[in-house]
Amino acid sequence: MSRAKEALVGVVIVAAVLLVTFGTLWLQGVSLRAAETEVTAAFTSVGLIRPGNNVKYRGVRIGRIREIEVDPQGELVLVRARIQDDIPLPEDAVAILSPESLFGDWQMEIAPRDRFPAYRYSEPREEDHLPGYSIPDISQLTATADRISADIEILTERVGIAFSEETARNVASLIENTEEVTQRLSQLISQQADAFVGVTGEIQETTAEIGEAAVGLRETLDRINATLAREEVGEALNDLLAVTSNLRAFSEGVEGTSDQFRMTAARADSTLMRVSSLLATVEEGEGTLGMLFRDPGVATEMEGALQELQLLLEDVRLNPRRYLRLSIF
Amino acid sequence: MQLLLKPFALLGRGGMTLAAGVGQWGRLTAETVQAARHVDVWLRLLIPQMARVGVDSVPIALFIALFTGIVLALQASYTFTGAIPLYFVGVLVGKTMMLELGPVLTGLALSGRVGANIAAEIGTMRVTEQIDALETLAYPPIAYLVVPRVLAGIIMVPVVTALAIGVGIVAGWITAIQLLDMSSADFVNGLTLFFLPFDVTFAMIKATSFGFIITSIGCFFGFNTQGGAEGVGHSTTRAVVVSSMAILVLDAFWALVLL
Numbered sequence: 001m002s003r004a005k006e007a008l009v010g011v012v013i014v015a016a017v018l019l020v021t022f023g024t025l026w027l028q029g030v031s032l033r034a035a036e037t038e039v040t041a042a043f044t045s046v047g048l049i050r051p052g053n054n055v056k057y058r059g060v061r062i063g064r065i066r067e068i069e070v071d072p073q074g075e076l077v078l079v080r081a082r083i084q085d086d087i088p089l090p091e092d093a094v095a096i097l098s099p100e101s102l103f104g105d106w107q108m109e110i111a112p113r114d115r116f117p118a119y120r121y122s123e124p125r126e127e128d129h130l131p132g133y134s135i136p137d138i139s140q141l142t143a144t145a146d147r148i149s150a151d152i153e154i155l156t157e158r159v160g161i162a163f164s165e166e167t168a169r170n171v172a173s174l175i176e177n178t179e180e181v182t183q184r185l186s187q188l189i190s191q192q193a194d195a196f197v198g199v200t201g202e203i204q205e206t207t208a209e210i211g212e213a214a215v216g217l218r219e220t221l222d223r224i225n226a227t228l229a230r231e232e233v234g235e236a237l238n239d240l241l242a243v244t245s246n247l248r249a250f251s252e253g254v255e256g257t258s259d260q261f262r263m264t265a266a267r268a269d270s271t272l273m274r275v276s277s278l279l280a281t282v283e284e285g286e287g288t289l290g291m292l293f294r295d296p297g298v299a300t301e302m303e304g305a306l307q308e309l310q311l312l313l314e315d316v317r318l319n320p321r322r323y324l325r326l327s328i329f
Numbered sequence: 330m331q332l333l334l335k336p337f338a339l340l341g342r343g344g345m346t347l348a349a350g351v352g353q354w355g356r357l358t359a360e361t362v363q364a365a366r367h368v369d370v371w372l373r374l375l376i377p378q379m380a381r382v383g384v385d386s387v388p389i390a391l392f393i394a395l396f397t398g399i400v401l402a403l404q405a406s407y408t409f410t411g412a413i414p415l416y417f418v419g420v421l422v423g424k425t426m427m428l429e430l431g432p433v434l435t436g437l438a439l440s441g442r443v444g445a446n447i448a449a450e451i452g453t454m455r456v457t458e459q460i461d462a463l464e465t466l467a468y469p470p471i472a473y474l475v476v477p478r479v480l481a482g483i484i485m486v487p488v489v490t491a492l493a494i495g496v497g498i499v500a501g502w503i504t505a506i507q508l509l510d511m512s513s514a515d516f517v518n519g520l521t522l523f524f525l526p527f528d529v530t531f532a533m534i535k536a537t538s539f540g541f542i543i544t545s546i547g548c549f550f551g552f553n554t555q556g557g558a559e560g561v562g563h564s565t566t567r568a569v570v571v572s573s574m575a576i577l578v579l580d581a582f583w584a585l586v587l588l
Contacts, residue, residue: 009379009485012387016488019495027423027524052525101414105522263437 383485418518451551
């Protein structure tokens, strides 16, 4: 066995060892030049993150996930990563696990807490651990979407049952009616709009006239005020007051007269009632007068009696002594 | 009745032969472990065997890995174009070379080259009674013939496999850049995207076990060679076939156990 052969074996072995060592380090993203530091983030769950996945800060890869383990209390998952030492992380840094693409590769992004304030970050037990939040993976989202689609399917079936051909026809008819009503409303509105324009013009004219009248009224009132301010008017007003006083006294007198007149009228009314009653009795032929009115014979007799009475009176006038005998003593 | 029983008889005989062979191989393995105490016997033979098993096998292993990497990149591109981002070519080439094709193809290549070589060499020594002469001289034949070869296989097959994986990935990388519409950054991004250090460990575990299987089976069939030149040829063939089958079975076993 030559020494060259032995050296060749050694070279092959060393080459393989170096290849495996540096290849593994390179594929893990370990930089032999840049200094690295370890950060640990706490999560309630970690989705599909695995050791070797990228750690990013503002979209730039700064390290890789090294280790994932459940904390001793079993309530949190601790994700350890090695990142570049020269990256200044914010004071309120948080860690977010999210899919890096749609093909199952995940990443851990370090960001200020206020960048995603709506996330419910875990509360780590150690002060130097970052609070973390894991975004639901695509399978959970699709499962939710699946449930929603199932509900929509049920809803669609129910709508299909309720929405028969007759319903469709009714809806079509309703739409046509609505269209017609809409057209009519449109026409009416356009007509009313014209009328409204006319009314508005008239209102404007009227308003202008009222304005002019108001001006005239104001001038008149001014004149009245000016007139009232003069002495003649004051005297006239005093005279008017006196006349008004006299009128009030006259009215009171008339009012008293009216009371008497009212009483007289009442009496007259009563008398007329009696006369009416009497006339009714006469009308019915009751009593002498009634018989006189109702019985033509009585009237004839009455006429005859009257004629005799006239003759008697004539005779009396002519021959008073025959009927009258006047003696003083 | 005899006709009906014949298939079962053949099956039983095959099973017993297999069990006997596995038992004899297990006994040889146990004797190899025991013979490892004769360090002064096998140590000086180790380096030459490492050269024969490992260094001499590097060209064929790298040749296979080179074209495997190229074909992987092209086929991945053909499959992924229009459906999956092309940086997954890097994922496929890296993962496939590390987890499967690197160890298995290297193992199969070495089973043909190294296993056959060992079986033929030891089988010839058996049929020419050289092994009997060693026993007559109180020289431990297993420590002299088997231990250095098995150790060389255990050490050098992972080495050759590591080199083959590296060459295969680099070949796929160059193919992706030169022949496909991919940038180097895309390929590296895919290569590192799902990489786990365990992938390397898995490949090395498989390669080590393949090295042991190839060499131990070669030694076993060589030691049990009977007859003349025909027996040597028969043992050589059987060594290659059985070690190839064992590699595939072991490949499935490790995938089942470790992944």
